[in-house]
Amino acid sequence: MIIRSKAPLRLGLAGGGTDVSPYSDLYGGLVLNATINLYAYCTIEETDDGFVRIISDDFGSDEKIPLEPFIKPDGPSKLVKGVFNRIVKDFRIPIKPFKVTIFSDAPVGSGLGASSTMVVCIVKAFVEWYNLPLGDYEISRLAYEVERKDLNLQGGKQDQYAAAFGGFNYMEFLQNDLVIVNPLKIKRWIVDELEASMLLYFTGSSRSSANIIQEQQKNVSEGDGGAIEATHQLKQGAIDMKWALLKGDMKSFAKILGASWENKKKMASAINNSAIQSAMDVALAAGAISGKVSGAGGGGFIMFMVEPTKKKKVVKALEELDGYVMPFEFTDGGVHGWKIYD
Template sequence: MIIRSKAPLRLGLAGGGSDVSPYSDIYGGLILNATINLYTYCTIEETNDGLISIDSDDAHCHESYPVLSSLEIDGKANLIKGVYNRVVKEFGIVPCSFKITTYNDAPVGSGLGTSSAMVVCILKAFIEWKSLPLGDYETSRLAYEIERKDLELSGGKQDQYAAAFGGFNYMEFLQNDLVIVNPLKIKRWIVDELEASMVLYFTNVSRSSAAIIDQQKKNTSSGNQTAIEAMHRIKQSAIDMKLALLKGDMKELARILGEAWENKKKMADAITNPMIQEVFDVAIPAGALAGKVSGAGGGGFVMLMVEPTRKKEVINALGKLDGFVMPFQFTEGGAHGWKIYPSDRV
C-alpha cells in the first residue's frame, strides 16, 4: 500500500510575529494568512526489507535506518524523524519497515511556512496510514509541538494551522497555546482582484528564520518598548486588513501592508537588508504600491501589491534582478492524504 499527502504553503498577509511566544502569551496574537497553490508532498510506501528509508530532497537526506521505535535526531531529516518518533510514542504504533519520500514546491527558508507545512504533510500521511484520530485542530497542535517543543525549532504557531486548515484564515493566538481559527469567506471577485493585484517575488536567497525570531522573542522578554509597540501595530494591521479584504478595498489593503512592513523592520535588525531594499527600489517606480517580506524576513519571498494595469511593468523591472517572479493562486483546501492500493495502480 502507498500513502500520499500534500499540504499547502501560505502567505502571511498581516500580523506576522504576533503568534510567537512570549508575545502571544502576554498580549495575544492575531494573524491573517492565506494558502496558495504551492505545496509540500509526502509519500509512504510499505516495505518488507526491515528498514526505514528516508528520501528527502529538501532535507538532503537519502538514508536507511534499522526499524526502531525512535530515530536519532542528528540533523538529517529531523522533521521526518520528529514526526515518526512522536506518533510511535503517542499512539502506540508498532514499528515496521517503510520508505518515506518528501519534497517541496518552494525552497526551504522561503518565508512561506515550508518547514511547518512539511511537518503537517508528514503527519497527515501517518494519520491516513494508521487511521489516527486527529482533526484539523489536533493535527495543527501536534505538528506545532513536534516542531517547536520536541525538535526545539524557533518559530510561531500560524504555519501549522494554515497548512492544516487551508484557505483565508483569521487566527487568534491566546495564552496556554490556545488557537482559534476563523475561516473567512471571501467573495470570488475579491480573490480574483487580489491575485491580479499581487506579485510574489523570490529573492533567490533562502534564510534561516531562527535568529530573527530569537531576537524578536528577546525584545519582548526584555521589555524593549520600541519593538513591543511595533508588534502591537503589526497585530492591529491584521484587524484592519481583514476588514479591507472582506470589502475588497485593495488600496487600503496596500496601505496597511506598507505600514506593517515599516513596523516589521523595527522588530529585528536582520529583517531587511540591501538586497531586499533593492527589490522595493526597483518595484515601486515600476508600479508597485507597497510590499513586505513573507515570513520572518532576511530573504525568501517578497509580496508586492501593484496596480493591475501596471503588473507587467513591475514584473519586467524585477526581471533585471537576480531572483524571479513566482506565479500563484490562492487555494481553499488544507492538508489531506489518500491511500493507493495495488489494484488502483496503472
C-alpha cells in the same frame, strides 16, 4: 500500500510575529494568512526490509536507518524522525518498516512556512496510514509540538494551522498555546482582484528564521518598547486588513501591507537587508504600491501590491534582479491524504 499527502504553503498577509511566544502569551496574537497553490508532499511506502528509509529531495539526502521505536531526530530528515517518534509514543502504534519521500514546491527558508507545512504533511501521511483520529486542530497542534517542543526549532504557530485548514484564515493566538482559527468567506471577485493586484517575488536567497525570531523574542522578553509597540501595530494591521479584504478595498489593503512592513522591520535588526531593499526600491520605482516580506524576513519571498494595469511593468523591472517572479493562485483546501493499494 502507498500513502500520499500534500499540504499548501501560505502567505503571511498581516500580523506575522504576533503568533510567536512570549508576545502571544503576554498580549495575544492575531494573524491573517492565506494558502496558495504551492505545496509540500509526502509519500510513505510500506516495505519489509526492517529499515526506515528517508529521502528528502529538497536537501538531496537519502538515509537508511534500522527500524526502532525511537530514532534520533538529527540531520536533514529530522522532521520525519520527529513525527515518527511522536506518533509511536502518543499512539503506541505497531512499528513497521517503510520508505518516505518528501519534497516541497518552495525552498526551505522561503518565508512561506515550508518547514512547518512539511511537518503537517508528514503527520497527515501517518494519520492516513494508521487511521488516527485526528482532525485539523489536532494535526496542527501535534505538528507544532513536534517542531517547536520536541525538535526545539524556533518559530511561531500560524504555519501549522494554515497548512492544516487552508484558505483565508484569521487566527487568534492566546495563552497556553491556545489557537482559534476563523475561516474567512471571501467573495470570488475579491480573490480575483487580489490575485490580479499581487506579485510574489523570490529574492534569490533563502534564510534561517531562527536568529531573527530569537532576537524578536529577546526584545519582547526584555521589554524593548519600540519592538513591542511595533508588534502591537502589526496585530492592529491584521484587524484592519481583515476588514479591507472582506470589503474588497484593495487600496486600504495595500496601505496596510506597506505599514506592516515598516513595523515589521522594527522587530529585529536582520529582517531587512540590501537584497530585500533593492527589490523593494526597484518595484516601487516601477509602479508597485507597497510590499512586505512573507515570513520572518531576511530573505525568501516578497509580496507586492500593484495596480493590475502596471503589473507587467513591475515584473519586467524585477526580472533585472537576481530573483524571479513566482506565479501563484490562492487555494481553499488544507492538508489532505490518500491511500493507494497494490
